[in-house]
Amino acid sequence: MILSFGIFILPKSTRYGYTLCLIFLMVALTSVAALFPHLITNPLPNLLSYTVPDTLSSFFILLINFTSATAFLYSGGYLKPYYDKQTSLRWSVHLWAFVWLYISMILVVLLRDGYSFLIAWELMAVSSFLLVIFEADDRKVLKTGINYLIQMHIGLLFLLVAFLIAGKASGEIGFDGLKYYFSGHSNILVFCLFFTGFGIKAGFIPLHTWLPEAHPAAPSPVSGLMSGVMIKMGIYGIIRVLFSIQSDIFIIGLIILGFSLFSGIMGVMMAIVQHDLKRLLAYHSIENIGIIGIGIGIGVLGMATGNNTLTLLGFTGGLLHVLNHSLFKSLLFFNAGSVYLATHTRNIDELGGLGKKMPYTAAFFLIGSLAICGLPPFNGFISEFLIYLGLLKSFPESSLYFSILLLITLIGLALIGGLAIFCFTKAFGIVFLGQARSKHVENAREVSTGMLIPSLLASAAILAIGLGSVWFVKPVMNIASEISGANPAELFSGRLFETLSRISVAGGVFIGLVVLIALWRNLHLKKHTVATGPTWGCGYTAGDEKQQYTATSWADNFSSLANPVLGTTKRAVHIGENDLFPHKRHFETHPVDLFKTKMIDRPINAMLNLFKKIAFMQTGQIQHYILYAFLFMLLILVLTMFKIL
Amino acid sequence: MVGIPLILLAAFFFPGIILRTKSIVSGRKGPGVLQPMIDIRVLMGKGSVYSTTTGWVFRIAPVIGLATMLAAILVVPFAKMHAVIPFQADFVFFSYMLALGKFFMIIGALDTGSSFEGMGANREALYSMLIEPAFLVLMGTFAMLTGFTSFSDVFTAFHLSENPIITVFGLIGFYLLVQIAMIENSRMPIDDPKTHLELTMVHEVMILDYSGFDKALIHITTAIKFAVYGSLICSSLVPSDWHPGYQILLFFSIQAGFAIIIGLAESFHARNKMQKNAKFILTLTAVAMLAFLVVLIVTNKLII
């Protein structure tokens, strides 16, 4: 950690390489520590409690390491154009913040003592704030960053209050004190406090309003890191709390499931109407947090009803989705960043035809899209499959209300999957396929190999988990059984691994079929004539790229269905019936985040209006302020005289 | 294992029977039952024309469409014989495999940069999104009824005539499967395969720019999709412990009956107004929930 301060001292050109080595060193060290925890001796037993990671922490450490390493590799290429524009101090602050974000995340998953946990949490918030405002010359970016920082501190407040309440009863402020507190008092209040605090970080709706602003404002490797790993710290916190809950388990599970279903469906619905590529991806992170929450929620419900299968499959699915999401979300953000770097616009409606100019980026984005929609044979399918399996297996033995709950979850998951396909065909298709929709695309070129390698690594991991799911699910299931105390032996000896290995075989057969049919096709095309021509235009001679579908038109039939819920604003002057030669018209749609406007903007505006009314008291003249102080002292005197105070 | 050649054989005749039924009902004699297959053969003998706007996505999409269809057949059972690779919750795999095929068809259509195909792709994305819950709820109720989660196990344990309430459920399931099959293949009343006007098309307009070998692949995929749904219907109607000879006979007659029903429904139904389609597809989810209700009564969760 001390070495990181060295970043400030070195000359500007070598700073990046130095940071790279530093990060890799730390990654290597912590990975070894995570994989072989028994090798660690505890060097500082007094300062930090528990630096020996348990299985959950090890899992998260490996996750953090992989994505941080790839994110930092990627940022090497991404930040190159900014090298000359940014001052030396800004550059080193950015790199330094990267290192500290990484350190703080590792500390968050390692520490259990309340105060040190909160310090690490705060460190994480501050360092990510510094990373987000990299382009602080743009006033909006600075404002977004400050909004983010404020929301993180609100979350910190909730966590502090929760820790203090639990600590007062048990005398120990920290995660370990929770068990003692929960056995004696009602679990719900403190759990809700924790859920709110961690939920703001994770991005559950309606606590999510910082996410869609912060992710587009930050540079892409930072967005990838934040979306892939940092918001999972919220999930980590919730799971840590779940280790200790003793009573009210059913209601807690219901709360988690309810918020997650809501976040999942609303998140992807709001993603569909966005036309900024990174905002779209940010809303998708909210949706995936919803899916993770669904897994965890049904796991908790399984704990409440004593249904071992549901518990294990739910938690395993949720945890595996944490890993999967970090992989494919970082992949998607990296490639979105490459697109931005090449075309200098994030607006989907201005892109198009990039598949020809940036073939590798397009291919990686496609892999990421397929994985995020949960399509086989990639990893997203495996985690969603586990959740489905848990739901379906629990149907026969559940009561009436529980069956209805399971039914609603099933419908919700199916809807989320379908909506995600709707959204990502738009994102991939309109950005990379078809013809260019504006001049921004003309100078786009493929990015450097250095920027492609992290995508390659992530894609390899995605495919590996998708095809070789058995090896990945087993350790995750062990973690799940630790959380819930359920015994996985029944599932292990049962047909679960047979099921997973058969899925892998089926996936393999599918890939084999693709190869076979493609070979047949190539053979066939060699024997026959292949010609090219323009796309069929139904006889329109003046058709051009403006007649293609844009992101807004793609989302239109969906948003007209969902209008009461989404509130997209449309401003247009319609062409009248008798308008034979209409003048030029203007059409504008703008997606609106209803939660932001109703929950955040309205109260803030009301508060500002109130403050404006009493602003007359700030006259700037010191005599008036002394008068105020004197009046206050008089008031205190009067109140004490009448014994009110 | 036996199921796969049977499904492929049924797929051979399926589109032809639909076409012949429609022709006879409209008073014509109509083409032969094998005509669509002859068309495919003709297409295979032709070369291809590709649009200059398209890239590799356009070219790979029909290949992936057919491959997903064939991979999905792996989990479909026949009678008492299990499927090739059965596993628990394999209908989720089935559903998502088909969704993968649709994903690629949609982006293949977007690759041409044409507004026609964008229109079809857009509608296809919306309708496939709305149909997902219906299929999964139906299969979920099957799972709740029989206690198993794999196609093979479910259909082995499902006995239609065991109980009059189960017969009611079977009928609802039959109706749903027929409707889902018709929507997945973009038939009436969602989409009219005979019109070629872009305002009224969903599937036909997505494949507008394909020619030759690719178009042949797409037709093969559609035929197999019909046959697979027919096989599911057959498995749900015919008890699995009958003699294999009867099974095979009933299989082909049910497939033929299914094709005739589709032909009749297409001849007598008008296509829905495009804005009404979304509501129509959601109705199927509501009917699936009704089926869920019936099964709740059967399994005594809802105490009568």
Added chain:
Amino acid sequence: MFYLLIVLFAGTLVYISTSERFRSYAKLIAVQGVLLFAIALMELKTLDLGNLIFVSAETLIFKSIVVPYFLFRIINTTKVYKVHPKAFPSFYSLLFSMVGLIISIILSDVLKNPSLDAVFLMIALFTLYTGVLLIITHRRIFSHMIGFLVVENAVFFFSLAVGSEMPMLINIGILLDIFVSVLIIGVLMNRIGTQFSDLESNNLTSLKH
């Protein structure tokens, strides 16, 4: 057989919440009348001939023939064929209907009672919900009338649910049914129809002025 009829009835309710044409509403009311006749027959098989004729007359003749005849006459005279153009989107009516199905299942389980027949209770609640939904979300008076007729059917089911305890209740319920339907249709056909050819419920609020 019995459950098939119940499921078909629930199906007609789902169809009513999605459809937008008045003729469909009238046809569905007729279908519901026939289904009610069949259900009533199966339920009351222990009765004598008089009761049987009475019940069948009410359901079959009144609900399936007389009322739809009048409905079609209203449609043809006022020439209003569809719901209001700016009506509540039918997609959302369908969503609400689905939610209603779940709520009625849960409610009928909560209100479990040995003297109540749970299936009838559940379908009665669902019918009530659909009828009230029709009345609340539609703007034209015709739809309100259809909603009221559906609520009538719900009352019939409620009376069947407690019918095992009080057999006369069914007959009384049927009489109420006839009485109120005649009142509404008579009033609507003769009085309001001649004054307001638009049949918009908003106009009724200006009646006071």
